[in-house]
Amino acid sequence: MSNRTLTLMMGFVAFLILVVGVILIVVVASGGGDDNGGTTQADSSSGSAKTKTTASSSSASGICAGNTLYVPGNDPNSLLDPIQVVDVGTSEYVVEIFGGLVTLGLDLKVQPDIAKRWDVAQDGTTYTFHLRDDVVFHNGKRVTARDFKYSLERAADPTNASPTVKAYLGDVVGIRDRFDGKAASVSGVKDVDDRTLQLTLIDPSDFFLAELTYPVAFVVDKDQVEKDPRNWTRKPNGTGPFKLAEFSPTEKIRLVKNDRYHLGAPKLDEIDFQLSGGSIVTQYQNNELHVGFVPGVDLEAVKSGSSPVSKDYHPQPNMATLYINLNPKKPPFDDPKVRQAFAMSIDRENINTVLLYGTQRVATSFLPPEMPGHSDNVTGYSYDPDRAKQLIKESKYATNMPRVVLNYGGSAGNDPQLLQAIQKGWQDILGVQVDLQAIDTTAFLREQRKGNFQMLSDGWSADYPDPEDFLGKLFASDSTLNYTGYKNDDVDALLQQARRETDRTTRFTLYNQAEKKILDDAVVIPTFWPVDHLLVKPCVKNFPTVSMTVPKYRYVEIKP
Amino acid sequence: MGPGLTGYIIRRLLWAIPVLFILSVVVFWMLRLAPGDPIESRLGKAYTPEAAARLREKYGYTQPIPVQYVKYIKNLLQGDLGVSTRHPDFTAAEIILPKMWVSTQIGFFALLITFALGIPVGVYAALARGTFVDPMVISSWLLLDAIPAFVLVPMAQWLFALKLGWVGLRYEGVYTMNMVVPVLILALPGVAGVARLMRASVIGVMGEDFVRTARAKGLRERTVVVTHITRNALLPMITVIGLSLPGIAAGALFVEQLFGIPGIGRESLEAVTAPDFDVILALVLFSSFLFVMANVLVDVVYAFIDPRVRISSGRG
Numbered sequence: 001m002s003n004r005t006l007t008l009m010m011g012f013v014a015f016l017i018l019v020v021g022v023i024l025i026v027v028v029a030s031g032g033g034d035d036n037g038g039t040t041q042a043d044s045s046s047g048s049a050k051t052k053t054t055a056s057s058s059s060a061s062g063i064c065a066g067n068t069l070y071v072p073g074n075d076p077n078s079l080l081d082p083i084q085v086v087d088v089g090t091s092e093y094v095v096e097i098f099g100g101l102v103t104l105g106l107d108l109k110v111q112p113d114i115a116k117r118w119d120v121a122q123d124g125t126t127y128t129f130h131l132r133d134d135v136v137f138h139n140g141k142r143v144t145a146r147d148f149k150y151s152l153e154r155a156a157d158p159t160n161a162s163p164t165v166k167a168y169l170g171d172v173v174g175i176r177d178r179f180d181g182k183a184a185s186v187s188g189v190k191d192v193d194d195r196t197l198q199l200t201l202i203d204p205s206d207f208f209l210a211e212l213t214y215p216v217a218f219v220v221d222k223d224q225v226e227k228d229p230r231n232w233t234r235k236p237n238g239t240g241p242f243k244l245a246e247f248s249p250t251e252k253i254r255l256v257k258n259d260r261y262h263l264g265a266p267k268l269d270e271i272d273f274q275l276s277g278g279s280i281v282t283q284y285q286n287n288e289l290h291v292g293f294v295p296g297v298d299l300e301a302v303k304s305g306s307s308p309v310s311k312d313y314h315p316q317p318n319m320a321t322l323y324i325n326l327n328p329k330k331p332p333f334d335d336p337k338v339r340q341a342f343a344m345s346i347d348r349e350n351i352n353t354v355l356l357y358g359t360q361r362v363a364t365s366f367l368p369p370e371m372p373g374h375s376d377n378v379t380g381y382s383y384d385p386d387r388a389k390q391l392i393k394e395s396k397y398a399t400n401m402p403r404v405v406l407n408y409g410g411s412a413g414n415d416p417q418l419l420q421a422i423q424k425g426w427q428d429i430l431g432v433q434v435d436l437q438a439i440d441t442t443a444f445l446r447e448q449r450k451g452n453f454q455m456l457s458d459g460w461s462a463d464y465p466d467p468e469d470f471l472g473k474l475f476a477s478d479s480t481l482n483y484t485g486y487k488n489d490d491v492d493a494l495l496q497q498a499r500r501e502t503d504r505t506t507r508f509t510l511y512n513q514a515e516k517k518i519l520d521d522a523v524v525i526p527t528f529w530p531v532d533h534l535l536v537k538p539c540v541k542n543f544p545t546v547s548m549t550v551p552k553y554r555y556v557e558i559k560p
Numbered sequence: 561m562g563p564g565l566t567g568y569i570i571r572r573l574l575w576a577i578p579v580l581f582i583l584s585v586v587v588f589w590m591l592r593l594a595p596g597d598p599i600e601s602r603l604g605k606a607y608t609p610e611a612a613a614r615l616r617e618k619y620g621y622t623q624p625i626p627v628q629y630v631k632y633i634k635n636l637l638q639g640d641l642g643v644s645t646r647h648p649d650f651t652a653a654e655i656i657l658p659k660m661w662v663s664t665q666i667g668f669f670a671l672l673i674t675f676a677l678g679i680p681v682g683v684y685a686a687l688a689r690g691t692f693v694d695p696m697v698i699s700s701w702l703l704l705d706a707i708p709a710f711v712l713v714p715m716a717q718w719l720f721a722l723k724l725g726w727v728g729l730r731y732e733g734v735y736t737m738n739m740v741v742p743v744l745i746l747a748l749p750g751v752a753g754v755a756r757l758m759r760a761s762v763i764g765v766m767g768e769d770f771v772r773t774a775r776a777k778g779l780r781e782r783t784v785v786v787t788h789i790t791r792n793a794l795l796p797m798i799t800v801i802g803l804s805l806p807g808i809a810a811g812a813l814f815v816e817q818l819f820g821i822p823g824i825g826r827e828s829l830e831a832v833t834a835p836d837f838d839v840i841l842a843l844v845l846f847s848s849f850l851f852v853m854a855n856v857l858v859d860v861v862y863a864f865i866d867p868r869v870r871i872s873s874g875r876g
Contacts (some may be wrong), residue, residue, distance in 0.1 A: 070730070078602065079648050086606035161614035163606040233649045249647045250654060250830070251731070251822035274614020276731050279717055286721045288730040440833065442601040449607065480608045 041505075057076065063287055064539035064560040066269075069553070071291040072280045073273025075250050078232045082215035083155040083162040088461065088549055091215055094272070095551045096255055098218040098238035101129050101148065101197070104550040108319075108370065108465045110209045113263065114239060115197070124204025124502050129197045135262045137221050137237045150222045152189045153178070162333035164216045168463075171208055173200045204502045207466040213550075214464055241266050251276050255553075266554035270431055285309075290540050290558070292531035300357045302533070309535055316532040319370045319547035320461035321363055321470070324406070324422070324525045325484050330454045331402050337395040339522035343381040344388035345429040348527060351421045359533060363526035366470060366515050370547040373467040373508035380519035380526060385429045392430050401453055404434045408457040409444035419457055422527070448483040459530070462548050467511040471495060475518050477518040486523045565863060569856060576852040580778060580845055584636075587844050588629050592621075596835040600643040619645065624688040632841075642838025642844075646830065652842040655827065660809050660846065663816070663823035665734045667808025670746035675801060678751045682758025683790055698759070701752035709745065716741050719819075731820045742819045746812055757800060761793040768792070795865070802858030808849035 063070060074089030082098050085091045095103075103113035115129035135143040155165045156178040169175045173188030188200040201208060211217070213349055221237040241263070242255035253273040257266040274280075274289065284292025294302045294313065301307035326333040326342060333339050348362040364382070367374040392398060406420060419436050426432050432511070439447065447453055463469050473479050476495045477487035491514050498510035518524065536543045541557040599615045600607055616622050618630060635642065641652040681697060688694045704712075720727050720741050728738045765771065766789055774788045775781075811825030824843070831839040 038695055077604065081649075084648070086602075086604055158614065161611065161618055163603055163611040163615075167606075231649060248658065248822065249644075249650060250659075250827060274730065274820065276820035276822045276826075277817060278731065279714070279729055279818060280762070282714075282717050282721065283729045283820075288728050312571065442605070445597075445604065445607060446597075446600060481605070545704065 022037070022336065037372075063290060064537065064558055065556055067267075068270040068272055069268050069291075069540070069556060069558065070269065070274065070289045071274045072277075072289060072293070073253055073275050075275045075363065076253075080244065080247070080485070082218035082220065083160060083165060086163050091549050093244070093253055093255070094215045094218070095240065095549060096242040096271075096553055097236055097240045097244050098215065098220070099135075099240045099551075100212060100215075100218040101131075102212050104210075104213045104465070106374075106544050106546050106550065106552060106555070108546070108548060108550065110213060114148075116158075122123055125201045127199045127201070127208070128192070128518075131195045131197065132262060133195060135239055136260055137239055138243045138258055139221070139224075139237050140260075141221065141223070141237075143219060143239055144194045145197040146194070147219050147222060148197050149189050149191045151219045152217070153186050154220065154225070155216050156186050162216060164214070167218045168211045168214045169202050171203065171205050171211070173202055187425075203500050205499070206502050206504055207464070207468050210464040210466045238304060241551060242271065245270070249275070257554075261554065264554065267557040268553060271553055284494045284535055287537075290537045291543070292535040294509060296537055299359055299533060303357055303359060312535040312541065314534040314536040314545070315359070316371065316534050316545055317361065317368075317547045318530045318532060319368050319465065320459055320462060320530050321366055321368055321526050322457070322459040322528045322530055323363070323366070324527060325453075325456045325458060326523050326525070327454055327456075327484050328521075328523050329451065329485060332397040332404065333454060333523075335395045335397060337391045338397055340381060341388040341391035341395070341430055342426060342432075343385045343522045343525045344384040344391070345425045346422050346525060347383045347425055348386075349383070351418065351530070355417060355421050360531055361529040363529050366519060366524065366526050367467055367511075368529045368547070371462065371467060371470065372465055373511050375508075378512050378519070379518050381522060388429055392432075401432055404432060404454055405437055406434050406455040406457060407437050407444060407447065407453050408437055409441045410438050418527075421474055451483065451485050465548060467508065467515070468495075469498065471511055471514055471518070472499065474524075475514070484523050486518075486521070488517060488521060488551070491517050567858065569860065572852070572856045574858070576849060579852065580848060583848055584633070584841065584845060585629065587841055588632065589625060591835060591837050591840060592625050592628070594835070596833075598835055598837055602648075612832050618645075632838075641842040644831075644836050644839050646834050646836050646839075652836075652838040655839055656824065656842050656846065659811070659822055659824040659827045662734060662809035662821065663825060664809045666739060666743055666821065666823065667746065667812065669743045670750075671801070671804055671808055673743065673747035674750040674754055675797070678754025679758050679794070679797065681751060681755035683762050683785070683793070685755060686759040686762035686766065686793075687785065689759075694759075698752060698755060701755055702750075705718050705749040705752045707749075709749075710818070712745055712749075713818040715816065716745060729819065731822065738819075739821075742815050742821060746815055754797075754800070758793065760799060761796050762789055765789050765793045795862075796863075798861050799858055802854050802861065803859070805854045806847060809850050810847055849874075 004008050023313070033507055067379055074092060076090035076093060077087040078084045078090045078118055080090065080094060080097065082094055100115045101113060101115040101118075105111045108457065112132075114131055114135045116132045118129045120127055128143075129148075131143070131145055131148075133142075137143060151167065152172070152175075154160060155162050155169060156175045158179055158181050162179075166176060166179055168371050170249055172186065174183055174186040175188065177183040178186045190198040190200075192198050205211075215437065219239060224232045224237045232529075233245060234244075238244075239262075241261040243258050244253070245256045246252065246254035252275055255271045255273070257269055259265050274283075280292055281295045283289045292312075294309075298307055300307075302310050302313050304310075324342075324346075326339045328334055328339070333342075352358055352360050361369070364376075365374070365378045367378075406423070416436065416438070423434050423436060426434050437527065446458075448456065448458075460470060461473060472495050473481045475482060475486055475488075475491055477485075477492050492519070494510050494514040498507050501507040501510060519526075539558055539560050541559050542555045544552045545553055546552055568574055599612050599619070599621065602615070613622075620628055623631075632642065641656075644652055644655050647655060681685050682700060685694045685697045688697070717729055721729050726737070727741055730738065732738055770792075771784065771788050774784045779788075784795060809824065811823040811828065813825035816823040816825045817822070827839075828843055830836075831843065
C-alpha cells in the first residue's frame with residue numbers, strides 16, 4: 001500500500017499543479033478578450049500599475065498617467081431623466097449630462113447656463129430669459145426656446161408622472177393645472193422667439209432661480225424623446241459638460257467629455273464611476289481609484305497626519321443636517337418640557353471629540369453653515385444637564401415616563417454608534433432608557449408619513465441652496481414632507497411671508513425668526529452638520545470641495 | 561440518441577411548463593400581497609400619495625391582481641419579462657441576463673476547479689484509508705472551508721493586491737487577472753465537500769466484486785484504480801455536479817459584493833429588498849427553469865455513460 005500511496009501522492013500533486021497552472025494560463029491569456037471593450041488606454045496603463053509590487057508613488061502613475069478619472073459612484077435610483085430624478089445618487093450624473101437655463105457654480109450661486117441673461121419684470125412675476133446662441137445638444141443640434149417650452153410642458157404632463165415638478169416648478173403659472181389634468185398646456189411658459197423664453201410666476205419669488213437649477217427644469221431633446229420614448233435615457237442627448245457613454249446598472253457609468261460644452265469643455269476625457277462597490281478602501285490603496293473614502297477606523301490617523309494617506313485627505317462638508325425628530329403628538333413628547341430636556345442632554349461637543357475625532361461639525365441650529373441665510377445668532381438648546389434634569393422633574397412624566405423608542409432608517413446614513421452615544425446621554429442625565437430600533441428605509445419613510453413614531457433620527461440635505469428647501473419643506477404645516485405634523489401658526493405665517501418676500505435680506509431675517517421658533521419648540525434637535533471624509537489622489541487637481549450636487553467634474557484635471 | 565431518449569427529454573421539458581406556471585402564480589401573488597412596495601421605495605423621500613398613485617397607474621399596479629397576472633403572462637409569452645422599477649429604463653431581462661452571465665462564467669470556473677481538485681483528493685483519501693494521510697488530507701481542505709468568506713477575502717485582497725501586486729481589485733470583466741482571486745475563493749472551500757463525497761463513493765466501489773475480479777485477473781493496480789474504481793465511483797458525482805450547475809447562475813453574494821463583481825447575487829438581494837416585482841419573478845422563473853434543465857441533463861448524461869441506467873418511455 002505504501003508504495004502505491006506514494007505514487008498516487010506524486011501523481012496527485014502533479015495533477016494539482018497542472019490543473020491550477022492551466023486554469024491560470026487560460027484566464028490570463030484570454031484577458032485580452034475582455035468583454036467591456038470600451039476602455040482602452042486607461043485600462044492598459046492601470047494594468048501596468050497592478051504589476052508593480054511596491055512603492056505606491058510609482059504605481060500611482062498608472063492611473064495618473066491617463067486622463068480618465070476613476071471614482072466610486074452611487075447606483076442611480078431613478079431614470080437618467082431630469083424630470084424623474086428624486087435622489088442625490090441620480091442627480092450626480094444628471095447634472096453632468098444635462099443643463100438648464102441656469103446652473104449652480106462651485107460657490108453655490110446661481111449662474112447663467114443656457115440663458116445668458118434674464119430680466120425680471122417690475123412686479124417680479126415675469127422672467128424673460130435670453131438664451132445663448134451657441135448651445136448645442138450632444139448630437140450637435142442647436143438648443144432653442146422651443147426646446148425649453150417642450151421640456152417644461154413635458155415635466156408637467158401628468159402622464160409622465162414627474163415626482164418633483166410640483167414642488168420645484170409649481171410656482172410657474174399653469175404647471176399645477178397641467179399636472180392636475182385641468183389644462184392641456186402650461187400657460188405660464190412662452191417661447192417668444194427662438195432665443196427668448198418667458199416664464200410667468202403666480203407670486204414673485206426670490207428663490208425661483210435657485211429652483212430652476214434643479215434637474216426637473218433641465219432641457220431635453222424633443223426629437224429624441226419622441227422618437228424613442230422608452231429608451232432615450234440610455235443615451236440621453238443632453239447639453240451638459242459630459243455625455244453618457246455607458247450605463248450598466250450596479251456595474252458602471254462612464255461619462256465622456258463634451259468638447260462643445262458652451263461653458264468650457266472639461267479637462268478630463270472620461271469619468272468612470274464604479275457602481276459595483278467592492279473594497280473601495282483597498283482599491284484606493286491599490287491605485288485603482290482616484291477618489292476613496294477614509295474608513296472609520298483610520299479617521300484619527302488620517303486626520304492627525306500619521307497615516308500615509310493623510311496628504312490625500314479631502315474633507316467634504318455636506319449642506320445637510322442630521323437631526324432627531326420628537327413627535328409632539330405622542331407621549332412623552334407632547335410635553336414641551338420633556339422635549340427640551342431631551343434636547344439639552346445631547347453633549348454634541350463631547351461626542352464629536354471623543355467618538356468622531358473632531359471630524360464632524362456640531363449643529364447649533366437647523367440651517368447648515370453653507371446655506372445662504374444661515375445665522376450664527378440663531379441657536380437651539382445647548383447642552384445643559386442640570387437644567388434638563390430640572391425640566392424632567394417639572395414635566396408631567398416625572399414619575400411615569402413611558403417606554404421611548406427611537407427609530408432610524410437602515411441605510412439613511414445614520415451611524416448607530418452616534419445614536420448610542422446620544423442614547424447614553426439620555427440614560428445618564430435624564431434616567432430615560434431609549435430603545436434604538438433600525439427599520440428598513442422604505443418602511444421607515446412610511447412610518448414617518450403615518451406619524452407612527454415617538455422619536456426618529458433622520459437627516460435632510462439641500463436640493464437647492466435656499467432656506468425654503470429646509471424650513472419650508474420640513475416645517476410648514478401644509479408641506480407633504482412635514483412628517484411630525486408640526487404646526488405652529490407663527491411659523492406658518494413667517495414661512496408664508498418669507499416665500500413671498502423678494503428682498504433677500506428681509507427674507508432671510510424672516511427665515512431666521514421661523515428657525516428660532518422651530519428650535520424653541522424642540523420638535524427637532526439638530527445634532528451634526530455632516531462631513532464626508534474623502535481621499536483624493538494628489539495627481540487629481542482642482543477636485544472641488546462643494547457641499548451640494550452641482551456640475552463639478554469639468555473643473556477636475558489629472559496631472560502627474 | 562435513440563427516439564426514446566429524445567421523447568424523454570421533450571416530455572421532461574414540457575413538464576417544466578406547469579411547474580413554472582404554478583411557481584409564477586404563487587410568486588406573483590405573494591409579491592403583491594407582501595408588505596413591500598416598489599413604488600414607495602422608488603420614490604423615497606419624494607413620496608406623495610399623488611406621485612405614488614400616478615406611478616402605480618403607470619405600472620398597472622392599480623388593477624386587480626388576476627388582471628395584472630394575465631397581462632404579465634401575455635407579455636411573458638411574447639418574451640417580455642417586464643420592467644425593473646429600480647432601473648425603469650431597463651427591462652427585467654436586460655437587468656438579469658448580463659448579470660447572470662457574469663455569475664455563471666465565474667461560477668463555472670470555480671466549479672471546475674472545485675471538482676478538478678475535489679475528485680482526485682477524494683480518490684486519494686479513500687485509497688489511503690486507514691492511514692493518517694486520509695483524515696489529514698480531508699481536514700486540511702476543510703480548513704479552507706471553515707474560514708468565512710468575509711475573512712478570507714480581505715486577507716486575499718491584502719496579500720495578492722497590496723502586498724504582492726499580482727492582481728487588481730477593480731472589476732474589469734470576467735476574463736481578467738483580477739478575477740483569479742475571487743474564482744479561487746469561490747472554488748477552494750468547496751473542495752473538501754466534493755472530496756468527502758468522492759471518498760465515500762470510492763470506498764463503496766472498492767468493495768465491489770468486479771474490483772476483486774479485476775485484481776484477481778492480475779491487472780496492474782493503476783488500471784484497477786483508474787478504470788475500475790474511479791470511473792465507477794464518478795457516477796454518483798454526476799448528480800452532484802449536475803445539481804450544482806443551476807446554483808452557479810444564482811451567483812455568490814459575498815464574493816460579488818467584496819470584489820465589486822456585477823453578478824446576479826447582489827442583484828437578487830437588491831431586487832428583493834426593493835422589491836422589484838418583475839425582476840424577482842424573472843429571477844425565480846429563470847432559476848427554476850435552470851434547475852429543471854439540470855435535472856434533465858443529469859438523467860441524460862447517466863443514460864449515455866451508464867448502460868445500467870435506462871430511461872424507459874414510461875418514466876416522466
